[in-house]
Amino acid sequence: MTPAEYIRRKSIYPVALTTEQVDALSQEFREASAWIVGQNEAYIIAAYYRAAAKLAEGKLSATEARRLVRETLRAAGYQAEKPGSWTDMAGGTARQRLILETNVNKAAGYAWHESVRGDVGNPAQELVRFENAREPRDWKTRWRNAWASLPASERRKALPDRMIALTDCAIWRAISRWGDPYPPFDYNSGMDVVPVDYETAVSLSLLREGEVPERGESAGFGYKRELPEGAPGEIESWIKEALQ
Amino acid sequence: MMKLQVKLMGHARIPTLSAEDEGALRKSGANRVAGSVRQHLLELKAATGSRKWWGKAARSVQVAPEEEDGRAVVAINHRGVHLHWKGGDVRPTGRPSEVTGKPTKSLLIPFPDSPLRQRGISLAELGVPKESIHVIKSKKGCPILVAGIEKKTRTNLIWLGKLVACAHFEPRPEVLPSEEALHAEAVEGARQALRAILGK
Numbered sequence: 292m293t294p295a296e297y298i299r300r301k302s303i304y305p306v307a308l309t310t311e312q313v314d315a316l317s318q319e320f321r322e323a324s325a326w327i328v329g330q331n332e333a334y335i336i337a338a339y340y341r342a343a344a345k346l347a348e349g350k351l352s353a354t355e356a357r358r359l360v361r362e363t364l365r366a367a368g369y370q371a372e373k374p375g376s377w378t379d380m381a382g383g384t385a386r387q388r389l390i391l392e393t394n395v396n397k398a399a400g401y402a403w404h405e406s407v408r409g410d411v412g413n414p415a416q417e418l419v420r421f422e423n424a425r426e427p428r429d430w431k432t433r434w435r436n437a438w439a440s441l442p443a444s445e446r447r448k449a450l451p452d453r454m455i456a457l458t459d460c461a462i463w464r465a466i467s468r469w470g471d472p473y474p475p476f477d478y479n480s481g482m483d484v485v486p487v488d489y490e491t492a493v494s495l496s497l498l499r500e501g502e503v504p505e506r507g508e509s510a511g512f513g514y515k516r517e518l519p520e521g522a523p524g525e526i527e528s529w530i531k532e533a534l535q
Numbered sequence: 536m537m538k539l540q541v542k543l544m545g546h547a548r549i550p551t552l553s554a555e556d557e558g559a560l561r562k563s564g565a566n567r568v569a570g571s572v573r574q575h576l577l578e579l580k581a582a583t584g585s586r587k588w589w590g591k592a593a594r595s596v597q598v599a600p601e602e603e604d605g606r607a608v609v610a611i612n613h614r615g616v617h618l619h620w621k622g623g624d625v626r627p628t629g630r631p632s633e634v635t636g637k638p639t640k641s642l643l644i645p646f647p648d649s650p651l652r653q654r655g656i657s658l659a660e661l662g663v664p665k666e667s668i669h670v671i672k673s674k675k676g677c678p679i680l681v682a683g684i685e686k687k688t689r690t691n692l693i694w695l696g697k698l699v700a701c702a703h704f705e706p707r708p709e710v711l712p713s714e715e716a717l718h719a720e721a722v723e724g725a726r727q728a729l730r731a732i733l734g735k
Contacts, residue, residue, distance in 0.1 A: 293599060294612065349536035349595070349612040354657045358633065361659075375662060384660045399594055399612075406598040412563025412728030413570065421577065422590035481587075483594050485577075486570035488724070489731040501734045506559065 292405065294398035295348035298340055301325035305333040318471055322401065327390055335380050338363040339387075343394040357387045389479065396475045396483075403484070404473035407458055413486035414504035415497055418454035418466075418474075422481030430454065430466075430482055437465035448497060455487055457497050459505055537617045538599070539568065539609040539717065556732055560725040565598045565607030567724025568717055572596045572609060575712045576616075587655070592616050622706035633659035634668060643680055645696035658695070670698065 292300075304324035313321070313328055325340045338360050346356040364381040371379035377386055407413055418430065431454070438451045441461055449456030456462045463472040474483045492498045552560070573593045580589035595613035611617075618625070627639040645652035650661060658668070663682045670678050683692035712720070 293610070294597065346614075347595075347612060349614045352614045353591075353655075354660075357660070358657065361633070382662075384654075384656055396594060399597065402597050406562075406569070407566050410562050410566050410728070411559050411731035412724050412726075413566045414731070419577070420590075421580075421594050423586040481590060483573075485573050486566055488567065489727040503734050504731055 292402055293348065294395065294402045295344045297322075297398040297401055298325075298344040298347055298394060301340060303333050303336050303340070305331050305336060307331040314469060316469075318469065321469065321471075329378075330380070334367050335364060335369070338367075339380075339390050340394065343391050343398070346391055347395045347398050353388070353391065356391055357384065360387055360391075393475070393478060396480075397471075400471070400473040400475060400483070404458075407486055409506045410458070410486070411489065411504045411506060413458075413488050415455055415457045415487035415492040415495075416484040417487055418476075418482055418484055420481055421483040424479070424481050428477065428480070433466055434462070437462050440465060450495060450497070453495075455495060455497070457492065457504070536614075537611040537620070539572070539611075539711075540606050552732075559732060560728045561607055562598075563728035564721040564724035565609060567720045567727070569596050569598045569609045571712060571717065571720040572611065576710075579710065588615075616710065618704050619707055620710040622704045625702045625704070626700070633657070634665045641678070641698035641700060642702050643696045644699055644702065646694055649695050650693060651695055661695075663693075668695075673697070 301322075302324055304326040306326065307329050308316075308326060310328050313326070325336050327336050327339060330336055341363070342351065342356040342359045345351040345359070346353060351359060361381045369381055371382060373379060375382050377383055380386070407416065418434070420427070434454050435451055438446060438449055441449070445461040448460035449462040463476075464470045467476040468478070474480070476482060487495075489498070489504070492504075493500055493502075498504060573596045576589050576593035576596070579585075580593065583589065592611065592613040592615075595611055595616075597610050597612060599608040599610050625642060627642055629638045629640075631637065632639050643651070643658060650656070651658065658680075661682070667682050669681050669683075671681055673679050678698040680695040680698055681692040682695055711717075
């Protein structure tokens with residue numbers, strides 16, 4: 292599945308979730324649904340995801356994608372309550388960028404993960420900085436803390452002081468804000484992964500000499516086309532109410 | 536989007552492999568090529584001092600899932616990488632400008648200290664009313680786009696960028712690893728998979 296296909300297969304979920312509610316959603320639910328924090332208008336969500344898909348497949352630049360969103364919303368008669376503010380879905384450049392980039396990076400992270408999952412020749416990966424941030428997060432500390440929280444069986448799949456781990460190690464979910472095993476691992480994060488080959492993984496003692504890595508499913512795409520039955524706990528009932 | 540095709544052919548010294556093992560070799564070779572392209576673009580990012588652009592290009596590198604005749608496809612989905620690699624001319628699209636509503640006749644190349652470049656935004660996103668956008672001439676006669684109201688005295692102006700009819704990009708073969716290097720990465724990826732499968 293390409294990143295663009297991943298985005299296009301989502302079902303629009305027109306419910307104004309908060310950031311905290313989104314953080315509590317299951318990975319399966321988030322992967323299957325198209326939503327925007329605080330947004331319950333389906334046409335606005337659709338405009339963003341349409342532009343994100345085109346951005347993900349290289350048919351638009353980031354600037355052109357934002358323009359497409361503006362033009363789509365204005366053609367639909369959208370008018371912001373506070374033009375230029377964070378809530379302005381057509382004119383707030385910073386928010387437009389956050390929504391589009393997060394979705395494109397999530398789709399790319401998902402597609403990449405599906406490619407490398409079960410790859411015996413590249414059984415590990417390293418977390419490295421792809422984009423520079425003005426105020427970069429302390430990923431090394433986050434990594435060490437995540438490693439310390441793992442059970443022993445998972446700890447041996449990751450290095451504590453270098454951000455390298457087997458692709459199927461639980462540390463990837465542990466460093467993610469959302470519990471996803473693929474990048475980005477937080478909002479506006481410039482961190483992503485590069486593959487680490489079999490011999491390097493053995494030399495770093497992530498695998499024993501002669502140990503055959505887990506192959507995993509070659510088809511791999513665990514994507515659910517239907518929205519799962521349940522969002523977790525309280526949010527599920529809250530969503531049902533909102534949809535009525 | 537750019538696509539690089541990776542085709543893994545049979546090799547006389549490779550023992551007879553199952554279809555599953557062949558698939559594993561192909562997958563490893565393709566991922567190794569994709570990983571090397573990611574690494575290469577990150578080196579380009581470091582070399583150029585780019586904060587975001589080349590990093591985004593590196594993030595966009597993917598192994599496309601379709602496989603035909605032993606081929607795997609590595610795609611670079613970030614718009615503009617091909618232009619940097621092969622070179623070419625960029626001309627105005629002629630689409631209506633979001634600011635003036637008139638067909639675009641020029642490209643705007645932001646100055647290094649222009650807010651457009653600093654903030655990575657378009658002229659429309661700058662939020663300056665069109666009455667405050669002016670074209671003035673540089674000493675060499677080049678049209679310059681500025682924002683502000685003190686046009687005549689050239690004070691309190693925001694210098695946005697120069698207007699050109701066409702932007703030419705010279706080819707930069709170093710944007711991607713050489714074909715030989717990519718071939719070597721594909722073979723190495725397959726070798727790593729074979730070693731893992733054989734467990735020795």
